[in-house]
Amino acid sequence: MPKLQIRKVAVLGAGVMGAQIAAHLTNAGVPTILFDLPAKEGTPNAIVEKAIANLGKLSPAPLASKALAAEITPANYDQHLPLLAGCDLVIEAIAERMDWKRDLYAKIAPHIAPHAVVASNTSGLSINTMADALPDAVRTRFCGVHFFNPPRYMHLAELIPCRHTDRAVLEGLETFLTTTLGKGVIYARDTPNFIGNRIGVFSILATMHHTAQFGLGFDEVDALTGPLVGRPKSATYRTADVVGLDTMAHVIKTMADTLPDDPWHHYFKTPEWLSALIAKGALGQKAGAGIFRKVGKEIQVVDLAKQDYRPSGAEVAPEVAEILKLKNPVEKFARLRACGHRQAQFLWACFRDLFHYSAFHLADIADTARDVDLAIRWGYGWQQGPFETWQAAGWREVAGWIAEDIATGKAMSDAALPAWVSDGRAGVHGPDGSYSPSANAAKPRSTLAVYARQRFPDPVLGERFAPGETVFETDALRLWHDGDGIAVASFKTKMNTVSDGVLEGLQQAIDVAERDFDGLVIWQPREPFSAGADLAGALALLQAGKLAEFEAMVANFQATSQRIKYSLVPVVAAVRGLALGGGCEFQMHAARTVASLESYIGLVEAGVGLLPAGGGLKEIAQRAAAAAGTGGDVFAALKPYFETIAMGKVSGSAIEAKELRLLRDGDVVVFHPHELLYVAKAQARALAESGYRPPLPGRRIAVAGDVGIATFRMMLVNMLEGRFISEHDYEIASRIATVLCGGEVDRGTLVDEDWLLRLEREHFVALAQMPKTQERIAHMLKTGKPLRN
Structure with a gap:
């Protein structure tokens, strides 16, 4: 059988599971038609339309972006069954009634494409009994696929063949479920409730x-x-x-x-x-x-x-x-x-x-x-x-x-x-x-080709996977490789926070990669990518009155971000889970980010009374200027960024991170977390093979200047007077606006990166010395929750 190609999917049943399966297919960029019975009142598709509308209200969110709801095509069984002929996969997800399922199969059978795979999302009914309701020609392409609820977040998908299922169909579907939808596939026997x-x-x-x-x-x-x-x-x-x-x-x-x-x-x-x-x-x-x-x-x-x-x-x-x-x-x-x-x-x-x-x-x-x-x-x-x-x-x-x-x-x-x-x-x-x-x-693990993409599969007790060859290792970071020309840097700190040791280790890793490798990937064996800067170490310096050392730490953080950006070999950030504060800033400076769908990315420093100072505001000012173009409205491009940073927004997915512009259009979203390293290394290899060079330094950046700062402050005054923010919130946001707009200079002034980095440092250090900021930092360290003061 030729390779299984799935361009379009139909989901039958717009109940809780069917609608959420359709949502996750849409998250993955798969065109999806969602079917249900025709409505007795209103438009014929009212049942499905209501189910799609409800997806945006559910928590946890089935959609990686609410905008994706519009990509699901509503349909009903009376009018739209001919649409099934254009679908490569049909997933039945109606109620757990064998008689209803068999009746539906008889209804759809004449419309199924000759190559299409048909699967039931039953949670425990007999797959073989269902198969008996299908024509002989379809049975070889029929099986059970049991998604766990909620389908976006639960890793498990049970694959249950019937006695007739073609092995090639199963392997093709397993590959699709694994890479495209990010699932962990387990084969189950056709027994009640499966495994x-x-x-x-x-x-x-x-x-x-x-x-x-x-x-x-x-x-x-x-x-x-x-x-x-x-x-x-x-x-x-x-x-x-x-x-x-x-x-x-x-x-x-x-x-x-x-x-x-x-x-x-x-x-x-x-x-x-x-x-x-x-x-x-x-x-x-x-x-x-x-x-x-x-x-x-x-x-x-x-x-x-x-x-x-x-x-x-x-x-x-x-x-x-x-x-x-x-x-x-x-x-x-x-x-x-x-x-x-x-x-x-x-x-x-x-x-x-x-x-x-x-x-x-x-x-x-x-x-x-x-x-x-x-x-x-x-x-x-x-x-x-x-x-x-x-x-x-x-x-x-x-x-x-x-x-x-x-x-x-x-x-x-x-x-x-x-x-x-x-x-x-x-x-x-x-x-x-x-x-x-x-x-x-x-029995060993499956040798299906898709699993070659998982360098470190989820191990069971007793399994060991070769850790790769260590280049160097410190208390904070390990640099290693697999002999493929791409080095991998992994942090060793708690929550993969950015400490002085991580900063020094990353700079050393880039030095080594430039000398001995074709590219460098920053990847963590476990979530998160990075929860941000080492707040405990920073607070200790402040409370000890070591201001010079604190300022040097901030400068070193910025230098490390710049080192990532201007490395002579491509640095690719492989993000999974939290990428907050400094973690977000590191990936912003990488040549490319490869992010797992479940990546929660944000510049959250305002929550602890600070502003991003690892080069994040500088990068945003640059991106806004580039988006505005020569002579364009830089302030308009900055406004959504300002709201994101001042409010400490964190993306609910990698797709939403693109909407917040914390990821770039060219950054890659990966659905299976264990394929993240494989794809990141492939991206680094592709950049290297294409003759990678870092961005040209010294480019001039048009800023919004004093007019932009004044406009942002007007917005903040209204929020302060309406008691939506505190006075300290106003102070923090005002300083964020000052850095984003390039300081008190004329609108349209051209500045360089060093100018913006200096502004970041000055305002970061000023905020850090304020008692209310130190209270916020201490409260976060003690409780894990932000303090509003």
């Missing part, structure tokens, strides 16, 4: 069972099953509220109806208290109340004994908290099992039954243990999957404890552990791959 929800929902059911068994409160359980055990803050019961209690009940019923022979089937039922909440309309977050609710500023939780809500706030017992803080998982699990406190016994029971269930069903639901662990990590946000957790805790000993609890009737089921669990192994993950029951051997 993620099969294991994840069982874990929730087991937690509910043991909550009652050990007499714990819902808030107490959430305190135990969140970050303390490597899971999201929403833990168990808050997650149920977010998902929707009615949805949770539906998934549980699906397991009960479709898994009658499961040894744990007795537990596949909605608890009475959950049914009672649903009957009252307390469906969770979407209804304003569920297991938890907010009354004023108080969070309340259901108390089953009182049959009412009470204030939430249960805590983890000190002796249990002490165990959970242990770094060694072997010691941690041994002490959990031995501890007599009911919280510890609860946690051991939850882990034990999760391990038991996962091992018993591995052969049925997945090809390898890696598939299960990655599905749970990517779909549920756990730091480790069940098999990784078990292996880290000591496989053999934990297996013995599980077997002992099964024998004594403590486990939820008396089903025997599979024989492979106790065959002498130390775990299921290792250097050779992950255990596959069907092969009875370890």
Whole structure:
């Protein structure tokens, strides 16, 4: 089969999932048609049009830019089915009713293009049963694609073939999902709820069972099953509220109806208290109340004994908290099992039954243990999957404890552990791959070509990827390479903040790259790209009265930015996650930025009482002058930048960062975070091969001058008088305006970069010495939140 080319996609069903899948396709630049039933009132496309309009109101935002909503084409089944003939991929995302899905397939079948792939976004219905409703010719191009909610942010996409699916179709779709949509693809077998929800929902059911068994409160359980055990803050019961209690009940019923022979089937039922909440309309977050609710500023939780809500706030017992803080998982699990406190016994029971269930069903639901662990990590946000957790805790000993609890009737089921669990192994993950029951051997990762783009894939326990050859390494920065002529600089500071060591390391890295390499990429192994300057170090200098050293630090920051800009080899910034303050300024000076879609970029110094002084305001003044052109209105080009900086706006995506002009039109947006380094290195290579030279220095910059400053100050006075900003906000914004406009010079005056950099330094140092700025810095360091003073 030739390479799968997807130019246009149709999404069938404009409900919550369908509309958000369409939104993410549009984020990726894929032309998308969104279908639903014709409306009974108003325009025929009213249902879809309402769904598209609603995308801009949802949080977290499904669209990388609200403007993208206009790119989704609305359609209905009565009028527009012929449009399917122009689509290369059709994704069905209607309600989880097999009869409805089969009826829809019969309706669309005559209009599907001969080459088009058809996929169902079902969360657990049988793919083979759906395939039976399609013509023979379509079945080879049909499979399940289960996106997790919300589709933009959840990394997991489960790919489920039917018995007829062509392997080339699957691989083409896997490639599209990986690179174009940024997904982590896991192959699942056609079993109810597939992998993620099969294991994840069982874990929730087991937690509910043991909550009652050990007499714990819902808030107490959430305190135990969140970050303390490597899971999201929403833990168990808050997650149920977010998902929707009615949805949770539906998934549980699906397991009960479709898994009658499961040894744990007795537990596949909605608890009475959950049914009672649903009957009252307390469906969770979407209804304003569920297991938890907010009354004023108080969070309340259901108390089953009182049959009412009470204030939430249960805590983890000190002796249990002490165990959970242990770094060694072997010691941690041994002490959990031995501890007599009911919280510890609860946690051991939850882990034990999760391990038991996962091992018993591995052969049925997945090809390898890696598939299960990655599905749970990517779909549920756990730091480790069940098999990784078990292996880290000591496989053999934990297996013995599980077997002992099964024998004594403590486990939820008396089903025997599979024989492979106790065959002498130390775990299921290792250097050779992950255990596959069907092969009875370890299987390595996929060799599909798309994965060659991932230099450092998301590893499971026991996996190691060659770190590259170190050129030099300090406490703050490592420079390394893979022998391909492109050097990579990675920071080592907390949150990858910019310290003196990072500044010195970057300057040294550029010196080395100019001498020995064709290009340099600034890339971090983990998010964020950089949370900005080292505020703690800066505040220490100020409080110690070392003003000269503080000024020298600022000057060195600017010198490093300029060194990035004027490097003789291209410097490419590979941005992922936060790129704030100095992190944003570094990427602004790079020859090119390659940004992951989920990049949150901003010049946020105003929030700590400062202004950007790493060359960021200088770069903006230059960009505004270039945009205005000779004799143009520089002030008009500056105005949107000024609002962005003075308000400390941070982009909600890399696409929005382009709209804020913090990224350039030529900068590249990458959807898969693990392909970021590959693309950044390719960009550096392309620039080098094209005979790269840095910008010519000494270019003159037309500035808005005193007229621009006065106009900005008029705007600020109105905001001050309306109490929208404080007096210190006015001071900060006024100084930002002064630098952006080139100082108190005539409008249209031509200045150079050094002039603007000097203005940055002067106003930055002046603000830094003000008590209210130092209060803001101290408050940010202490609380992580801005202070309004």
